[in-house]
Amino acid sequence: MTPAWLAPRACSVIGAAHRRQGKPCQDASLSAELSGRNGEALQLLAVADGHGSSRSWLSDRGSALACREAERAVVEALQRTPLGDTTTWRHLLREGLPATIQARWQAAIADDWRHQPQNADPLEPVTYGCTLGLVLLAPQWWGCTGLGDWDLVAVHRTGDAALISQEESLGARAAAEATASLCLPQAAGLCARRAQLQPLAAHPQLRALVLSTDGVRKSCASDADFLALCSQVIDLDDPQQLEHGLEQITRQGSGDDVSLAIGRRAQPAAGGRWPRRAGLALSLGSGTVALATALVAGSRLLQRPAPRPDPVLQQQQALCADPSRIRANLTPRRAQLLQLQRDPTLGQRLLAAPERDPLGALLARSQRSPLRACPPLEQHLATLWRDAGGKMPAAPPRPDERPPAGSRPAAPGSR
């Protein structure tokens, strides 16, 4: 059976201005392929944009936690709700998911705050304030929800693109650069305005959906340029090209952090001719199999929650199951890598509570000992450590590997 959607992708890149100012990337994004009861496939795209002001000084963590908790909330909903029940999913997008995500995010930031040096002060949610945009891609429909200044563009088979969701004007009295935020008490209620569920049957011309943070649109000279960007970016096959393109966008544009998440419909094999993008899915065939295996394993873990798995190992396996996520997830962590280089206690804190920030804990672990992860992950980590002026411990050779005689052990991926 032809899948409704091709493998999703997401990428966040630190803004040129933030890089210059030594600030972390305050955007976060993810794409995930989820599996429900009876093996129903649901894809998730998410972008979150931390406010970044002095009041929101942990908003880089807030945006990462927002994406993480959104994914967990969708996974839970998927276990309970068949995708064919569009009435319930419509309600979930309007009310259920926003309320759950907000509650989970509040709990997550409270937990994170307890580990901050200033934790004696009461937590103000604005400290972690961020926007959040979610898109769900089901076999028969797509839906979205969220709040803040993200944009959602539909690209049609004709090549036309149209903005189908943007933040409504907050009015002339709103402050400059004002946006709705997950830190607002009424955040869940605000999501209802952006929620929608659309049957695919009613939109046969839909080819792709592009979700982006405001930095992308503000970097384009006009909305026409933004829509042209969205209509063309979906044809990029190389995730590295997407990342480099986003770096160019922020450098020549707004200087803000930029995130894109892309969901593409699989085209029917009309006349026995596979469209170009279907080739991508085929070329990732082995990765898809690995991902399916991981999802099956994941669903088993859901059924048998104890014993608790190692969050770092889980993170490692998830990235290795879908290598296209490695770069997208690790690149925004460059600032954290530099912090790990500078502050040895950060690694200890991350490893002491790996469930709070599994990816951060993975970075900390990679600083201390060989991971024995898949080669793409090891290579990317080695590159990041090298760029950060450090070096990842070399993995000892696997039993089936022998280094050439006389060669020096080197970090995986080192050139």
Place this chain on the structure above:
Amino acid sequence: MPFPNVRLSNRPLHFIYLCDCSGSMAAQGKMQALNQAIRQSLPGMAEVARENPEARVLVRALRFADRAEWHLEQPTPVDHLQWRDLEAGGITAMGEALERLAGVLQSPPMEERALPPVLVLISDGQPTDDFETGLATLMRQPWAQKAVRLAIALGHDADLEVLQQFIGPEPPGGGRSPRRPLQASNATSLAQYIQWASTAVVGAASMPASQVQGATSGGNIPLPDLPPTVLDPTDDVGPLVW
């Protein structure tokens, strides 16, 4: 396949001086001091613009005396700017100046993606026309609402009340604040405030952080601290020159 080749653009940051050119500005060298302060601030402003390539700093100036008219009408990149001296003479058509300003803060000509403009009103006296109507016209423009509005009062005859109305609600508590009129009592403090507005404020406005909906207590953008002045503006003793 290459990455899409679409037009990218940094964001325009409009910086607009509104300068009182009434006859009283000729007294005690105020006009000369203002011209000198603006001219001397340009290299620093250009440097800040270079350090923030994501913003395209564009300067304009509006003068008001018997009438309000553009002194520098075209939005001019700061590194291309040659300051032409303002001259004093006439009364204080501040209300008309605000109406003229409202005309350029409409969209269009304001760009959709512009950064919040920075508006600096400099005056040594009281409006002689309908200030209230001018201000109301200005504040109907969303870009005026979103602008960073600063005011510099020259000497003790300046009408602090109207300058505060231009800035917006006075912040609670006392003390120095960029959201109160900055009181320049001599050429040195005027130069310091002009320098601060054209460098520190431009830097802050070049890369504003997002603000949470409904949280306007901090102004449109968080403003940098005021420069230390020779004479504290809240202090009513000292060598008041103007």
